[in-house]
Each structure stands twice: as structure tokens, then as C-alpha cells.
Amino acid sequence: GDSVTQMEGPVTLSEEAFLTINCTYTATGYPSLFWYVQYPGEGLQLLLKATKADDKGSNKGFEATYRKETTSFHLEKGSVQVSDSAVYFCALSASFGNEKLTFGTGTRLTIIP
Amino acid sequence: GAVVSQHPSWVICKSGTSVKIECRSLDFQATTMFWYRQFPKQSLMLMATSNEGSKATYEQGVEKDKFLINHASLTLSTLTVTSAHPEDSSFYICSAIQGTYNEQFFGPGTRLTVL
Numbered sequence: 001g002d003s004v005t006q007m008e009g010p011v012t013l014s015e016e017a018f019l020t021i022n023c024t025y026t027a028t029g030y031p032s033l034f035w036y037v038q039y040p041g042e043g044l045q046l047l048l049k050a051t052k053a054d055d056k057g058s059n060k061g062f063e064a065t066y067r068k069e070t071t072s073f074h075l076e077k078g079s080v081q082v083s084d085s086a087v088y089f090c091a092l093s094a095s096f097g098n099e100k101l102t103f104g105t106g107t108r109l110t111i112i113p
Numbered sequence: 114g115a116v117v118s119q120h121p122s123w124v125i126c127k128s129g130t131s132v133k134i135e136c137r138s139l140d141f142q143a144t145t146m147f148w149y150r151q152f153p154k155q156s157l158m159l160m161a162t163s164n165e166g167s168k169a170t171y172e173q174g175v176e177k178d179k180f181l182i183n184h185a186s187l188t189l190s191t192l193t194v195t196s197a198h199p200e201d202s203s204f205y206i207c208s209a210i211q212g213t214y215n216e217q218f219f220g221p222g223t224r225l226t227v228l
Binding site (some may be wrong): 042 | 155159
């Protein structure tokens, strides 16, 4: 079945540091890939997505590129802020988020001023 | 974006009792809602897909008689944990599909503690 393997946390960085959270997947066909963020006390929010190979999703300074050859969708940000502290989930679905999502285990990110 | 609410946000109950959790799409209609369960420091696991006006589709290993799902309207789905036991203690999260954005929107979750 489909699965998502995500970099284990927690991750602690200083403000303005470069961030990478690794995510690889196993799926049949051509899934859509997502990054969700969960801020303390809130529900999951879609951060970015990519629906086909070589697509780059981006939002709020975060980026991730759908790499079919390496089955990866790593999350990156050039300069993190304290407000980026949250739990980040990589996920996939069979098509465009309308079907069930398979999540990675989540990575807790803490940014220190 | 679209808003999904859950009620209650937390609940504590005695073993053997039943607990109902509501999931509402506040500003859109959702023909499909999903229920997830999240264990501490673990990922979200899909429990079931809730379709308005029809029976829910449960994932393998999820007891349908224990986790009753009712999607009575286009804005409300309920999850009832029947005869709850301590091992049912968990964080339950729902999501709803908003057709215009073609995206799932998540509720804030309900923490269930069974004593």
C-alpha cells in the first residue's frame, strides 16, 4: 500500500537558519503530494502541494519539488522564523486531495530566536 | 479558506460510556468528510470516509460497530465511540472536502480521554 516516510524530529534551529525536512513516498500510479502544517492548538493547514512530477509547490517561503525519480518531496525554507515553529506533515493522495490522505509521522520544528 | 469545527475540543469519560464527536463545515457544504485518529507523536491514521446520505467506508482494522459514523447533512458528520475503553483515548480529527478549492480542510481535533 501507499506510505510516506518522513524525517523524524524534533528539529531545533536558530532563526534565519536553512530548513530541510525530508520526505519520501511509496505509491502506485501518480499520487499528489502535500505538506501540511499544524500550529499549536490548531488544525492541520495545507502548506503547499504538487500534483505531478517536477512540479514545485511553494507558500510562505517554503518550497518542495515533486521528484519522481527519487520518490521524494523534501520541504525547504531558506530562512526560518520563530513563527514557523509547528509540526509539519508530508502526505500523499491518489488524486488532488479529494481522496484519502496517507500521512507521514510528522516533524516537530522549533525555531529559537 | 473554508472552516471546519469540531465539538467538543476535549472530553473525559468513564470506561463503558459512549461519546459523540461532531464535525461541522461552517461555510461550505461537504459531501465527503474523513475521520482520522492521531496517537501521541505519531501520524494521522484514517479511520473512515463519511459520505452524506450513505454508509461510511471504514479502513481495514477499524471496528465499525465501535466507531459509529453518521453523515446526516452536508455540513455535519458525527463520530460516536461506543462503550469506550482506555485504549480508545486519542486525538480524533475530521476533515471535509471543499469542492471549490478542491482541498481537504481539517478541524482542530478532539482529545478523548477514557478513564
